[in-house]
Amino acid sequence: MSSLRMLVRTLTVAGLTAALIAPSTVARAEPSVAELTARIEKSSTELERVVESYNKLNEEIKANKAASARLHARIGPLEAQTAQSRADVGELAATAYKTGGLRTAQALLEPGGSGSLMDRLSTLDHLTRQRQERIAGFTDSQRRLLDEKTRLDATLAREAAQAKAMAGTRRTIERDLAKLYELRRQAYGRATEAPAPRPATSSRDDAPAVSGQAGVAVRYAYGALGKPYVWGGDGPDGYDCSGLTSAAWRAAGKSLPHNTRMQWGVVAHISRSELRPGDLVFYSGLGHMGMYVGGGQIIDAPSAGRNVLKRDMDIMPIQGYGRVR
Numbered sequence: 001m002s003s004l005r006m007l008v009r010t011l012t013v014a015g016l017t018a019a020l021i022a023p024s025t026v027a028r029a030e031p032s033v034a035e036l037t038a039r040i041e042k043s044s045t046e047l048e049r050v051v052e053s054y055n056k057l058n059e060e061i062k063a064n065k066a067a068s069a070r071l072h073a074r075i076g077p078l079e080a081q082t083a084q085s086r087a088d089v090g091e092l093a094a095t096a097y098k099t100g101g102l103r104t105a106q107a108l109l110e111p112g113g114s115g116s117l118m119d120r121l122s123t124l125d126h127l128t129r130q131r132q133e134r135i136a137g138f139t140d141s142q143r144r145l146l147d148e149k150t151r152l153d154a155t156l157a158r159e160a161a162q163a164k165a166m167a168g169t170r171r172t173i174e175r176d177l178a179k180l181y182e183l184r185r186q187a188y189g190r191a192t193e194a195p196a197p198r199p200a201t202s203s204r205d206d207a208p209a210v211s212g213q214a215g216v217a218v219r220y221a222y223g224a225l226g227k228p229y230v231w232g233g234d235g236p237d238g239y240d241c242s243g244l245t246s247a248a249w250r251a252a253g254k255s256l257p258h259n260t261r262m263q264w265g266v267v268a269h270i271s272r273s274e275l276r277p278g279d280l281v282f283y284s285g286l287g288h289m290g291m292y293v294g295g296g297q298i299i300d301a302p303s304a305g306r307n308v309l310k311r312d313m314d315i316m317p318i319q320g321y322g323r324v325r
Contacts, residue, residue, distance in 0.1 A: 224244060
């Protein structure tokens with residue numbers, strides 16, 4: 001018995017010793033699909049705000065470049081007209097000197113003769129005043145335009161610097177997208193939603209019967225169903241949220257800026273009770289938007305990794321509603 005007790009004691013001590021010296025490990029549970037989905041939604045919302053900022057800057061740069069081109073087009077002819085006016089006056093002075101028709105040289109070089117020097121100079125002044133006034137008018141206009149161009153060039157320089165900074169933001173977006181896609185792989189088994197199956201009939205055929213330009217925009221939105229979210233995209237192969245609405249209304253002959261906040265600024269604000277297909281639904285923070293297609297539903301480009309879809313419009317708090325004018 002004593003030897004048996006000794007054996008048990010030895011095994012017990014050995015077990016305790018092994019437990020004490022074994023490396024401690026903490027069980028780490030993998031995040032659940034619900035937890036991953038919450039992280040995906042948060043990352044998508046943050047990313048969409050950055051994308052919309054990028055879109056806004058691009059719209060501003062395009063507008064400033066167009067304004068600069070218009071100014072250059074106006075300045076060029078004005079410079080030519082001013083140069084011609086100056087040449088005309090110079091030719092007048094040269095002719096007067098050569099022919100003596102106005103006795104310019106005599107008036108300037110000979111103190112004698114009929115009439116005073118001031119009288120003779122006033123004759124030349126009378127004949128050239130009209131042209132000099134034209135020069136002054138052209139010069140003033142040119143100066144105003146050049147001042148505008150200087151201000152615009154400063155704006156473009158600032159926008160170019162911002163665009164350079166946004167190139168860094170673009171890299172950030174791409175990096176964040178990679179993380180987002182990895183989260184989607186963990187949660188759903190793939191980074192992006194599977195392409196929508198091609199229906200026997202066009203998605204446009206499912207669109208409600210809406211007349212006029214709104215009907216064109218709605219049918220375009222239906223035709224985009226199943227196409228992938230592409231940040232900065234405005235079709236035809238992929239879209240982000242404001243890219244989809246601007247492309248749909250462009251097809252209907254209306255120009256909307258490719259930015260949610262800027263679209264909110266140009267539409268007529270309406271109430272929920274006034275909504276009709278083709279109107280736009282804007283969400284709180286103006287980081288997302290979609291097109292109302294009737295029945296309490298919108299078509300929108302949701303977020304990276306997803307496809308354009310039709311869904312209930314109360315997907316998140318709503319900022320307001322807009323009608324394209």
